[in-house]
Amino acid sequence: MSDEAPTPPPARSRLRRAGGVPAQLATALRTPARTAQPLFAQAPKAWQRLLPHAVVGIFVVTLLPVTITVLTDDYGAAGGWAGALGVAQTVPLLLALTRPLPAWLLVLGADVLGALLLTRADEVGGHAWPWPPMTLIGYLVLMACLGLRTSVRTLVGVWLATGAVSLVLALFRPAGTTDTSALLFVLSGTVLALTGALRGLGDARQRIAEQEVISEAERSRRTLLEERARIARELHDVVAHHMSVITVQADSAPYRIAGMPEPVRQEFAAIAASARESLGEMRRLLTVLRGDGTNGGGGEGTALAPQPGIGRLQQLVEATVRAGQPVELSLAAGAVGVAPPAVDLSAYRIVQEALANVVRHAPGATTRVAVTADEDEVLVLVVNGPARDAVVEVESSGTGHGLVGMRERVRLTGGTLDTGPLPDGGFRVAARLPLGDGAGAGPTGPVVPDAAKDTNEEGS
Template sequence: MAPFAVAAVFVVVLLPVTIAVLTNDYRLGGGWAGALGVAQTVPLLLAVTRPVPAWAAVLAADLLGAVLLASADGVAGRPWPWPPMEIVGYLVLMACLGLRESVRTLVGVWLTTGAVGVVLGFFAPGGVTDTVALLFVLGGVMLALTGALRGLGDARQRIAEQESISEAERARRTLLEERARIARELHDVVAHHMSVITVQADSAPYRLPGMEEPVREEFAAIAASARESLGEMRRLLTVLRGDGGDGAGSAGGGTGGGGGERAPQPGVARIQQLVEATVRAGQPVELSLASGVAEAARADPAVDLSAYRIVQEALANVVRHAPGARTRVSVTHSAEEGVVLVLVVNGPAPEEAEALEGAGAGTGHGLVGMRERVRLTGGTLDAGPLPEGGFRVAARLPLASRTEDSS
């Protein structure tokens, strides 16, 4: 509002002065004086937002005024073609142009003003004071000053933007460094214990002779699960560190080497192994894996991985919160709709079963992670307790290939 207020002040001051000077000093007719006064001053209000059209209107009005004043009775001995009040209004207009327009536009306006003045100079009446050079010089100075102020303001804005970007980059770098540090610490702490479990499980048949075959198989399954966990941990560490080096593998006690970090991510095809491991842990789980669903999900790696992780997290929640509860896992594929449907439902835990230590104080991050995975694939997730007890997790994951075909 301040620029409009300043422009309004100039209009209110210059309008009556222009009319009075044209009428009294130049002895121009009252009608022409009023029309020229309005045409030369009111466009200053437009100059606040659209200075180029305002300049064109004022220049045309000033040019018409110069032609009319050339034949006026009182022009002799007066400034011509630009009277003093026109010069003041024109300089205000130059200031608006300099603060908003580019250098090329300012140079064009300045040269056009000078060219119009030179042309008018060939038709100057006798005995007048030529103001062509005066307006040309003052207009150039005003354009240079205001243009420099605008350039300074733009430079400061760019510096502020660069500082903001630099601050954001510093914050992002700090976040990435902190994530990498936490990942390394987590890997060092957990990998040590997982490595111990792997070694103990692998060496148990040799340290404890006479072990029955089911027990040997159980220890072998424990060792395999521990090695798989170590491999996934190394891949996660690589992602968090944001590099493809072998540092993650060397940090974990040398199990698996760098090749494990480049192993494919688990998918629907490995849900069978996941359920079997859960059953061996004492959790009654029934699996219904539709024919062809693994091949369909493999076409979309994001959906393939998300389906596995959703089942993994849901089964982990059942083990923590409802150990011993009967659980049903269903993974199906709808070819018509191009979606993978994941359903994990568990009943209430047996009365004699006790939840794992700390299970009641869960943070809910598992469900948050599920929802984030489903959201990234463009699907939907329905998770919540059942009226008769237990919990239900239902995910609908659209396949990217199907989405692209339909679009």
Template sequence: MKIALPSRRALALLRALAASALPLFARAPKRWQRSSPYVVAGVFVVVLLPVTINVLTHDYKAGGGWAGALGVAQTVPLLLAVTRPLQAWLIIFTADVLGALVIHSGSAGRPWPWPPAVIVGYLVLMAALGLRETTRRLLGVWLVTGATGVLFEVFAPGGSISTHVVLFVLSGVMLALTGALRSRGETARRLAEQETISEAERAQRTLLEERARIARELHDVVAHHMSVITVQADSAPYRLTGLDDAAREEFASIASSARESLSEMRRLLTVLRSEGSGDSGGERAPQPGVDRLQQLVEATVRAGLPARLSLAADLPALAPAVDLSAYRIVQEALANVVRHAPGAATRISVTCDDRHLTVVIVNGPATGRTSPLEASGTGHGLVGMRERVRLTGGRLDTGPLPDGGFRVAARLPLDAPPALDSLT
């Protein structure tokens, strides 16, 4: 049995209907802001309801039943306007038209067809409409209001004071003002949403680029070991005497498998190192490690950043992934200091225990004599650090310091687990 899925247009219509049922200011951050439309509408209902009934009864000589029914129909739907202003307009406008017909005979020397209380309630309704409905609907409501007033003017009772022009002009002004506020709010909301989407896309692009870079570096490390395996397997029959034919075939099979693996890795790397990726030949150079941190710090000091390196003297031989990750973390941290806190005193510490290599980079606040190259950070520089630490199975801790500085601490296990699967 096939299930019919709703079309894109139907889904858009459902979303629009759901959004139209939301109260005014429903997305406001504070509770009192979300409840304020109900409070305002309630105040106008409480004030206008007795005034409308009293004016209809005493000034226009309408019957008590008509006055009560019209007063309720012309004011109470203002509460509905908080969530469904167009439906509230249909009810109130119909009641206003009916009220104009009821008070026709008693309007000599008085405002007609719209009494003052009706005008006030109608303007409140126009404000709710302007904040919610589209420009086309607002224009339709305004034209219907004006056309109805012109039609009533033809049958105006003698001696009455015409008010249809007043309502037409004031309602147009109210719709224009509130409609402009709504358009401005929607534009700001769309801009904020687009900025959020763009920021997420930039973060995702940075993540993918860093993963591709890590994959290339892992290839260089693994390719070295595979090459060694190939050479050892090819030379084993000549270095070792007394091997039988089965052993020679086994070494030949190992060498062949290693060569095939290298060929596959090179084919995969061709995609990552395509001309469009912006890679340079420098990435084919031997990958740096902890032994080159001193050179990195010296170059940073020459660039004007006061940095000091504390490197443990008894560091063991590190796994290639850990060695490279430690270097890249320090490199990225120093680059972040240069960008966001130029001139800040920076300390780099690399220590090791039996199980972990610990890398800590701490910088103070930027000096007052220089301006940062970037006013605010996007956090994308930390993405690569997290990926590298996750690759080795370690842990990363970053955050600002009370004095205005920043701290980056990475704890990398010496026995880093295989991490190629984490890149798939």
């Protein structure tokens, strides 16, 4: 089973597949990520991305000659001024596809200038003012582009500015003209509301799709963790079976084999004791994995036996020596019984993991273990020399989980850890575990039960 959770599909792809045509429309209406992107830049199909350019282009090509013709024929404006106003009021619509706010400022300025110039036109009476019909159409197209691109606050500001400009222009209204100020104010507000709602729909559907992707990733991660826990439980069942067989065989060997020397009897007894201890630790770990007990698995099920500490280092070293690894232990008299439970347990586990690494990667190497304590801290030092030339490593490579486990335990107590190779080919593990008030509560909170932390870390 791969350790990596499956990568969820992108939010945009999920949105397209989930909702059909409405979903594609929502994706097309999605606000572009960058200001310079054209309108509908995130549409899934090419024709949808080209559609705004075609629509605005048709309006510009149509409104430009119509504006010039209406201004000259109906309003009696001069040909030069009519041409200039026609270009200024229509061509900036092309800019609205990428930068609608600057386009709005240009069009609004041109429309205001045109309204002021029309006050002196020869035939303005009897016609619409200050916004002629072609000006209304162009302005509404601009409002549609704005509504699909900008925020609600900006849309409200644009609408209010349009009303304010219309109100000021009404003060200069020529006699006999039809006032279109209120008409533009109402129509522009309607277009802004509709297009803003469409854009909001696209944003909402996009956020929903992104949230679905996040939820799917969390579900994948939770499934992966549950699968790992299941494998761990199955591994416990398999290993526990074999360990039970070893225990039974070691206990019954003196009765099955006659005339067994006393040293051999003691060796079988030690094997049986080690197997039973391993079974006990695996059962406590399994209790946490299955969620038994209270407080997240830290109830009575995890306290069936006392946790090991510095006082049991002698037994740990003796077991390692019996396995063929030469180890010397220097245990200060004041180091036993002075440390709080978290520090006591962390010191034992650090030495245990360090010795396990020596057995794996430097079998037969001379190893020294020293544990000292004073009023402030406990110092743990494990140093081993290079492996004997004639001995092959039990494991040629490691995962690094052993050193990671040491660092986690040291961090949990607020101490420091120093590990690294020695010039002669050996390795050093040095840990400083404080005995102050911070011991037992690291940066992330109080100490969790050992059964929850000790996952039988692999060697470095």
